[in-house]
Amino acid sequence: MSHGSTIHESLTAVFQVRRFPDTISAGQGASRPVDPQTSRCAPGWHTELAVLLWERAMEPQTGSWSLPGGRLRDDEDLDTSARRQLAEKVDVRELWHLEQLSVFSDPQRVPGPRRIASAYLGLVPLTADPQLPPDTRWHPVSALPNMSFDHGTVVHHARTRLAAKLSYTNIAFALAPARFTMSTLREIYCAALGYEVDTTNLQRVLSRRKVITPTGATAAPGKTGGRPAAVYRFTDDGIRVTDEFAALRPPT
Numbered sequence: 001m002s003h004g005s006t007i008h009e010s011l012t013a014v015f016q017v018r019r020f021p022d023t024i025s026a027g028q029g030a031s032r033p034v035d036p037q038t039s040r041c042a043p044g045w046h047t048e049l050a051v052l053l054w055e056r057a058m059e060p061q062t063g064s065w066s067l068p069g070g071r072l073r074d075d076e077d078l079d080t081s082a083r084r085q086l087a088e089k090v091d092v093r094e095l096w097h098l099e100q101l102s103v104f105s106d107p108q109r110v111p112g113p114r115r116i117a118s119a120y121l122g123l124v125p126l127t128a129d130p131q132l133p134p135d136t137r138w139h140p141v142s143a144l145p146n147m148s149f150d151h152g153t154v155v156h157h158a159r160t161r162l163a164a165k166l167s168y169t170n171i172a173f174a175l176a177p178a179r180f181t182m183s184t185l186r187e188i189y190c191a192a193l194g195y196e197v198d199t200t201n202l203q204r205v206l207s208r209r210k211v212i213t214p215t216g217a218t219a220a221p222g223k224t225g226g227r228p229a230a231v232y233r234f235t236d237d238g239i240r241v242t243d244e245f246a247a248l249r250p251p252t
Contacts, residue, residue: 010082011069013158014052016124050138064148097123097174123174167248173234181229195250209242
């Protein structure tokens with residue numbers, strides 16, 4: 001098949017750790033932000049990694065769910081395009097990390113004029129709660145709805161990249177609040193990785209790599225009392241490699 005012109009677009013898989021009802025099913029997308037003051041879910045809710053999607057109202061594939069993105073303008077680079085699309089279309093402006101993921105260039109990836117997509121991974125901190133348009137929702141990565149074109153593949157690639165980087169970089173800073181307890185940070189890691197992580201081991205590893213720093217403050221005690229939890233912050237507010245050979249693995 002020949003193509004008279006080629007359209008270059010940006011697509012961004014935006015992730016945030018959120019809470020979903022235990023009865024959630026693919027396509028529902030009901031969620032709420034995690035309260036960083038407590039690591040305990042209310043009954044009937046659980047924490048998961050979520051991806052931001054909007055529902056297509058026009059052909060092709062009406063009713064399917066797409067990643068935010070759009071055509072690259074003549075006067076902008078790809079990073080600028082990705083950030084503009086997120087701000088204009090889904091009102092996501094509090095983005096703490098953005099990196100190019102891959103290029104998707106299969107000639108048959110979408111019908112009509114050929115489109116080459118530069119895909120991005122974007123991360124939103126726990127405390128952000130952007131005001132989304134009516135056609136846009138957060139969906140659990142573990143239960144994606146009917147996805148448009150190859151957008152489900154993009155989400156899978158982004159989740160894999162995030163999980164890998166959680167092992168050997170400090171990328172979790174972009175998912176966490178500015179100040180946090182270890183129980184909150186563990187909840188973020190568990191949601192992003194998709195498996196359980198031991199709080200003590202996580203604290204030991206991140207402290208040894210100088211990823212986190214104690215603030216000297218403590219969190220307010222919970223309803224059941226007990227010893228106040230220490231409050232930490234990330235040592236750096238930008239991404240860096242902490243151990244290029246490290247890997248966080250699920251429990252055996």
